[in-house]
Structures are given as C-alpha cells and as structure tokens.
Amino acid sequence: MIPFDLDGFAGAWNTMMLAGGAVPKLDTAVRDTPHGTAFIDSEAQLGASRTLFRKMEAASLDLQRSRDFIHRLAKEL
Numbered sequence: 001m002i003p004f005d006l007d008g009f010a011g012a013w014n015t016m017m018l019a020g021g022a023v024p025k026l027d028t029a030v031r032d033t034p035h036g037t038a039f040i041d042s043e044a045q046l047g048a049s050r051t052l053f054r055k056m057e058a059a060s061l062d063l064q065r066s067r068d069f070i071h072r073l074a075k076e077l
Helices: 043-059 063-076
Strands: 016-019 028-033 036-040
Touching (some): 016 043, 028 043, 036 043
Antiparallel strands (some): 016 028, 028 036
C-alpha cells in the first residue's frame, strides 16, 4: 500500500504487473492502459518497469502500517 499523499509516482496510475524469473531475458511487464493491454519485453522498457517497481516497493507501507492506514481512512468516512 502506498499512501495517497506520497509524491513521485506520476505514470503509475494504471495496473502493472512484472513477471520475472531465473532467466531475465524472458521477463515481461504487463500494463493496462486506456488503449488496452500492453506487453512489454524490450530491455529498455523492462528496465524502466523494474525501476518503478523497486521505487514502489521501497515506498510501500509494511503490513501493520497498511492496516493502520486503512483503519484511519475508514474512521474518516
């Protein structure tokens, strides 16, 4: 979970999945865009997807902080 008020995630508004394994050349990123699903497998674009995933993972809240965040939002509603 990434808090709403965290900056730096422009372009990360759509659904994205990174499928990777033991052979990095076979990795594929899948992005849902307004124009349909895009399968990304070029090394340059995969590099950008990997970077975005690492950035999102570093900014994500841990389990307890995610739970606290959800409870706080629910109380505000």
